[in-house]
Amino acid sequence: MAQEWRPKPGDRIFRPRRTKRFRLRRVLGISAIFSAGYGNVGSSIYYALGIVALVAVGATPVALGAAGLLFIFTALSYAEGTASLPEAGGSASFARHGFNDLAGFIAGWALMLSYIVTISISAFTISPYLGFFWEPFKTSPIIGTITSMAIVFFLMVINVIGIRESSLVNVGAAILDIATQVALVIIGFILLFNPPVLISRMLDNWPDTSNLILGIALASIAYTGIETMSQMAEETKHPEERVPRALVMMIITVLVIFAGISLVSLSAMSPQELSSEWARDPVAGIATHIPIALISNTLKPLIAILAATILLIATNAGLIGISRLAYSLGSHKMIPPALSRLNSRFKTPHVAIILFSMVALVVLIPGFFDASVFENMGALYAVGSLIAFMFAHASIISLRYKKPDLPRPFKPPFNVTIRGREVPVSAMLGLAATTVVWAIILITQPYSRWAGLGWMAGGLVIYYLYRRSQHLPLTRLPEERRWPRAKN
């Protein structure tokens, strides 16, 4: 038996990227990615409309439209990044490849904030829609918050056990939801849409410039679920083709539905009513205002059930997303590996699921006391996801220079040549716009500023301490491990 063993100089070990380490299989098709993504993005309309109407008032459709343009730029950057780097991690993965570990960590940590808030905000919005069946769900903040907490807790347990909603359920819920929303828009356009009323409501309640910009910033939260589709790339068959296609399908669907619903909602009710009485369930507000009782009475329970279902899927998608992200960050030595530890029985990252569910529950606590927590959570959501978007755009640009030969099955249209490399205009505009929107939210929203920056600062401290404890530099890619020193 050798007492001392020394490796030969120059010998090294490389650990190849392992998709199966995550126990993920490439089984998903376009419909599955689209429906899961739509579950997350499409559900945003059930709460985003009310949040945007709170500040953008009469300009709500304009704010949603402007944010929609930003959404197109972001979707194009994600399409290029995901097609080139089809792995879990989303913008954290792009940033790690485009810059270094530290950038990957910042993007990933910001995404974690976004996921925690999406879990809380989606769960928080389920109870008002359930208020159709039992009034206290909507009227009592205590019952509403307890219900939201119970939903998060229930999903936490389910996720630890490892029960996953099948793609069939996701696809079914998405189809039903799209059908209901399209029906609502069509019925709304026939029965409620009134251009003179809409224009007068918009002009009479036009916000000042700062509120309009803030409205656009808040409207961007409606589109933040896009990350989910990128996170699923590692489970998708032929992701280089299917993810961009699913993204384009989602852009069109979401923009059409959001535009229709925002126009119909302002035709149906005043911005004040939308942002007060119906702030937490604006789509139900539209159904209530439909003048034909039969249609209204049919749509109301349907919307309540569908909204609750799709928001439940969005909450669950948030939990699945954050656990997958934590696992990805842990496996790249960006966070302590304890967070990516798998449960020996259920084979799920139970530590991450439990920890981040607990954080989401803590975020929900102010709901007992303060109704404005809803608005605060919306802005906080935007803070996290906009950081991730900034890194996604910047990484796409950086990768064009750092890895020009990287296969790019999808390239956004309109590229300009700068310093000998083609750079997508959409990424540059997206980077500039997201940075401005992020800065506006930080300046105007003190809760989000301090909670968001505190979260990021705390994360950087954890990253620094962890990397130092592992004797790893802050920015190096830890993909190649050197030989350990032989003990004398």
Added chain:
Amino acid sequence: MEFKKILVPVGGTEADEEAMRLACRLVKKDKGKIWAVYVITIKRSLPLDAEIEIDIRKAEAILDHMETVADEEDQEIETDVLQAREAGPAIIDEVVDRQVDVIVMGIKHKVHLGQFSLGSVVPYVLKNAPCPVILYQR
């Protein structure tokens, strides 16, 4: 003797399965951990980080099978794929790095030029391992 950490290098032979079952039984008493590793040897003409899809797929399939075998024994294992120029030093590096208590290797009866042969990896591991090595021949 305690077996808290066991490394099972696998190569896709039938003996691997029995070696894994043996490791599972050894580790059970002390509630220890098992790592199964597959080493992809990369030619010197290729970069060490070359992604050879067919080899990675083979490695994953073998490690998946090892997980199934361990599942049957009601034992959780961790698996890893390594890329190195030679399998022997990579296995020893893993042993040193993880401070393994024992290596369990399955070997198959090989005859080279009419003589029984252990190949190159097993002798290297036997010579350099800083811990006991258990060989299981099928």
